[in-house]
Amino acid sequence: MxxxxxxxxxxxxxxxxxxxxxxxxxxxxxxxxxxxxxxxxxxxxxxxxxxxxxxxGYGLDFVGKKIALNQAFKKNHKILKPLNESTSKHILIKGDNLDALKILKQSYSEKIKMIYIDPPYNTKNENFIYGDDFSQSNEEVLKTLDYSKEKLDYIKNLFGSKCHSGWLSFMYPRLLLARDLLKQDGVIFISIDDNEAAQLKLLCDEIFDGNFLSSLTWLKGNAQNDAQYFQNNYENILVYAKHVEALSLNRMTSKKEVKVFCENDKYYYEGAGLSMGGGDGGNLENRPNLGYTFYYNSMTKDIKPIMDYDKEDAKKHTDIYKDNIELIEKGYVPIRPPKMGVGNGRWKWALEKSLTELDRILIKKSKNGYSVLRKEWVDKNQVKQNENGEFYAILDKSSPARNVIENIGGGNGTKEVNDLFNQKIFNNPKPTKLISRLIELSTNEGDIILDFFAGSGTTAHAVLESNKSDYQKLSEGGG
Incomplete structure (x- = not known):
């Protein structure tokens, strides 16, 4: 802007x-x-x-909801003035965030990819008091919302207390405006504790209309041996999309060392098994063509995938297989999918795929007979050898993000701020690594990030660190 x-x-x-x-x-x-x-x-x-x-109908209602809705849609008469000339692409706005959101909407409507906020938690330890402007003339408010003067005075007094209605009325207009700022594939993360988590989820369910993604659990640590009932060792992070259908989150990557084997000058590590797990999806009756048999000769290592049952019988919870006696007499052992409860199990691959990629099938002796795994090929240049002559490789593994965030202690944020200012300025600031994790999950190069409860500036710090990391990767030729 x-x-x-x-x-x-x-x-x-x-x-x-x-x-x-x-x-x-x-x-x-x-x-x-x-x-x-x-x-x-x-x-x-x-x-x-x-x-x-x-x-x-079903939904969240609270005292002052109409006024809060009016606050979001009321015309803004504030302006944004620069304090100094700057060519920076980053913007820091000082002032009421409700006014700032209305101003941002003019230039950034549906342009924000990711929003993170850490609003006041409305606990007895927070100094939160609802302070939005009610200077709009009483006559105008009464006329617009059809409130009596007594009801309006009651609501205004209520907002000065630490109650659910006051806190929700504070959050409602801000979240409505935040949704308008998000891109179609945008996402918002909201940190909250148990005190308002239930109310906030109902509020966001209404605003984001069925686009709930997850409630992340951040295990922040901080042992509390003096707690009356339970230690408070976690916080919630509610996650909502602007439109789930348009959203695409990044997979999380990590380094993993794997043991590597060499076969005919090709390298591989042991991948996942070919048998399905539990549940209806693992039953043969749902996919009657995926229950074929691997006939395996342990002496020659030869593998023959063969369909040896009637597919019409696959829906029966009985023994449907007909052993190939000729192969068994030649030393082959029939290996079939493990049973799923009372039903027959199935493989992940179709027979045609197993025949086509037979060189990827790995059969290992197990305590229950044999396991069927798949070989995952490794580039020769990635393979290393340890002092014992064993092969290994360090691989980048990717997976969907877990809804539990671990190994990022809450005390890290306090230490970061104290190290910067040599004194305690903010209570319980979020650690940079926590916000960086969310940025990594939800954004790519060129995306715009917003935090309208800037507080200690952790989000801005995390963005700068992310940009610095991306620049270093480019400098090193990493992409």
């Missing part, structure tokens, strides 16, 4: 009315009292048949 003043933008309500009138002309009118009136009959006629307008 360019460093320039932004003013006189249309409110969200005004923009929504323009869109509504464009597609549903004649459904809205302004009556004598200058209030908008919706012609429900005309709207239903334009839309066609649908159920009656929903008035009640």
């Amino acid at each position: 360019q460093n320039k003043e932004i003013c006189e933008e249309k409110s969200v309500n005004e923009k929504n009315l323009e869109v509504f009138n464009r597609y549903f002309p004649g459904c809205l009118s302004i009556e004598n009292d200058n209030q908008l009136t919706l012609d429900v009959g005309r709207l239903k006629a334009l839309l066609g048949d649908f159920s009656e307008i929903k008035e009640e």
Whole structure:
């Protein structure tokens, strides 16, 4: 975003009315009292048949929800002014984050790939008090929301206390605006503790409308031997997508040492087994063509995959196989998928694939007979040899991210900040490695990241570290 003043933008309500009138002309009118009136009959006629307008249903309701919604859509009269001239692509905004989000929406609507926030937790140890601006004239608020003066005063007093309604009313407009800033394939991470986790999930379920991804568990450590009932050793990180269908998260990579074997001048390590695990997916009755037999000769190491049962019988929970006596008399042993409960098991590969890639089949003696594994080929240049003459390789392994984050202690964040400032400035800042993990999972080069509860600046620190790491990889020719 360019460093320039932004003013006189249309409110969200005004923009929504323009869109509504464009597609549903004649459904809205302004009556004598200058209030908008919706012609429900005309709207239903334009839309066609649908159920009656929903008035009640499952969801989260709280005192002040209408005012909080009004805060998100109320026209913003603030401007953004640069404190100094800068060519940096990074922007640090000082001020009320509700105002900042409204300003950002003008230039960054649907352009943010990843949002991370660590909002106040609304606990007895937090100094959180709901402080949004109610300077909009009382008459305007009463007129807009149809509240009595007594109810409005009650709500305003409620927001000054540490209660669920006050905290939710603080979060609601900010999360609504945050969703508008996310790209179609964007994602938001929200740190929270148990005190508001349940309420926050209901709120986000409404705002992000079925695009919940996960509740990550961050095992932050911090032993608390003086806890009354349970030690609080973890925090939640709620994860929502703008649109699940458009989202693509990065797989997490790690280094893994594997033992390597040499065969006919080709190198491999032992991969996963070919038999399916438990559950309905592992039963032969669901995939009746995947229960063939590997006939194996332990002397010659010869392997013959053969279909030796009637596929129509595969749905029966009985012994369906017919041994190939000729092969057995020649020293071959029949190896079949392990049973799944009372049913027959199955392989992951079809018979045709096993025949085509027979050189990848590895059969090993096990305590229950034999196991069928697959060989994973390794480039010769990756293979090393230890002092015992054994081959090994260090490989990059990738997998979907786990919903448990370990080995990043909460105390690391405090130490990082204390080392920078030689004193304690922030309570419980998040460690840089935690945010870096989320950035690695959800972003790629050129993506824009937002944190509108900047606090100790951990997210900005993590972004700079990520950029530094990417630059080093490029300098070293790593991509």
